[in-house]
Amino acid sequence: MFSNVREQWFSNIRADVLAGLVVGLALIPEAIAFSIIAGVDPKVGLYASFCIAVVISFVGGRPAMISAATGAMALVMASLVKEHGLQYLLAATLLTGVLQILAGYLKLAKLMRFVSKSVVIGFVNALAILIFMAQLPELINVTWHVYALVGLGLTIIYLFPLLPKIGKLIPSPLVCIILISLIAVGFGIDIRTVGDMGELPDTLPVFLLPDIPLNLETLQIILPYSIALAAVGLLESMMTATIIDEMTDTPSDKFQECKGQGIANIASGFMGGMAGCAMIGQSMINVKSGGLTRLSTFSAGVFLLILVVFISDWLKVIPMAALVAVMIMVSISTFEWKSLTGFKSNPKSSNVVMIATVIVVVATHNLALGVLTGVLLSALFLANKLENDIRVESYIENDARVYDLKGQIFFSSSEKFMQGFNFQEPISKVIIDLTHSHIWDVTSVAMLDSVVNKFQRNGVNVTVRGLNEASSIMIDKYGTYTKHQFDAI
Numbered sequence: 001m002f003s004n005v006r007e008q009w010f011s012n013i014r015a016d017v018l019a020g021l022v023v024g025l026a027l028i029p030e031a032i033a034f035s036i037i038a039g040v041d042p043k044v045g046l047y048a049s050f051c052i053a054v055v056i057s058f059v060g061g062r063p064a065m066i067s068a069a070t071g072a073m074a075l076v077m078a079s080l081v082k083e084h085g086l087q088y089l090l091a092a093t094l095l096t097g098v099l100q101i102l103a104g105y106l107k108l109a110k111l112m113r114f115v116s117k118s119v120v121i122g123f124v125n126a127l128a129i130l131i132f133m134a135q136l137p138e139l140i141n142v143t144w145h146v147y148a149l150v151g152l153g154l155t156i157i158y159l160f161p162l163l164p165k166i167g168k169l170i171p172s173p174l175v176c177i178i179l180i181s182l183i184a185v186g187f188g189i190d191i192r193t194v195g196d197m198g199e200l201p202d203t204l205p206v207f208l209l210p211d212i213p214l215n216l217e218t219l220q221i222i223l224p225y226s227i228a229l230a231a232v233g234l235l236e237s238m239m240t241a242t243i244i245d246e247m248t249d250t251p252s253d254k255f256q257e258c259k260g261q262g263i264a265n266i267a268s269g270f271m272g273g274m275a276g277c278a279m280i281g282q283s284m285i286n287v288k289s290g291g292l293t294r295l296s297t298f299s300a301g302v303f304l305l306i307l308v309v310f311i312s313d314w315l316k317v318i319p320m321a322a323l324v325a326v327m328i329m330v331s332i333s334t335f336e337w338k339s340l341t342g343f344k345s346n347p348k349s350s351n352v353v354m355i356a357t358v359i360v361v362v363a364t365h366n367l368a369l370g371v372l373t374g375v376l377l378s379a380l381f382l383a384n385k386l387e388n389d390i391r392v393e394s395y396i397e398n399d400a401r402v403y404d405l406k407g408q409i410f411f412s413s414s415e416k417f418m419q420g421f422n423f424q425e426p427i428s429k430v431i432i433d434l435t436h437s438h439i440w441d442v443t444s445v446a447m448l449d450s451v452v453n454k455f456q457r458n459g460v461n462v463t464v465r466g467l468n469e470a471s472s473i474m475i476d477k478y479g480t481y482t483k484h485q486f487d488a489i
Helices: 002-009 013-038 042-059 071-084 086-105 108-114 117-138 144-162 172-186 216-248 254-270 280-288 294-309 320-334 348-364 367-389 414-418 442-457 469-478
Strands: 391-397 400-409 429-439 461-465
Touching (some): 002 294, 013 294, 042 294, 086 254, 144 172, 144 320, 172 320, 216 254, 216 280, 280 320, 348 367, 367 400, 400 442, 429 442, 429 469
């Protein structure tokens, strides 16, 4: 037990703490921006980010993944806040947490198996584009100083790690933030800072209950939003966990992560915060800065609170240009550039799925819609491929007509399968050979039943042979005519 605690918390202390500091700094403008999107006070997003990050570090299933207030969740809750106010948002956040815990116990994370690699790549590329687009307001209608500082910041981020010894000791994004802040203050450059984003809280979050009536009407108001928030939150969290798994070559407990997200959101709701989920951008910053354990996530939350409550006067002078440089780096490193170089060699269907996922996510800013589009297209392409692979070969064997079926027989391919038979042929015996095929569903059993029945009505003796065990069970359970035609051999 103690060795496990050490591995998950204290095996990478220096790098985790420094990475947490970088993430804590980067979380502040994002939390404020997401609060504005949701239509709430900046402190709601900041308190949420602190609570969620700290709680998830203890109860989450994916070490080093950062969870906080996110833009995807903010978009969902915006109309609730506009129509009913903050108190209903807090109640919806609590209910979101309960639904996510329930999803964890029901093991709904298994649904991630239906998300293909093409959808994941499309999801990642779309997020990279959204992260970059989110920085554009800071780069439009500004003085040349901003562009110069962003360029300098990117230079520091990419060149500092090349320095011997020291380049590996301190995360380059942290160096970027510190140096750009010193330059801006030292030269008195008048540019947008963190302090211009909104008023920072000056007190610690306190426990509170939503001030709303506890009745059926309230439930009817918040339930649709809570379901949407829970779905979007779990989807983004599971996708992010999958990406971090691949980056670090370490596994994660996605069922526990679902429960952890729920517990964290409940804590956020009771502390006056909004619902949140995993953040791929901040998680990338964390991992790229050397964060590997739960301590990095915990540090990010703690540093966030310390920065905004206790040393906000220092924090307010950090130029947004420094944070923009960090986020552009995240965007560049998040984008799956191999997906472009391998575009010609990949199957067309995979490319279509990836592009569709990107377009829908970028156009709607709704991650759930994008992933759902990708999953549906993947299913359609797979069904079409399997349908096209079905073949019915016919030949004579000992005065019997043999229909040799090859391929996967399911609801989509069953019609094509039906077309392979000639019911008008004057023959006394038919053998249906399923050695090279597989019966997948009830529709296929019904279609095979129909074939046997049609031949029998024409006075043809039908034998079904070559059934594998799974197909035999399906036919024996759901078939009417076919189950009496098994080859006794």
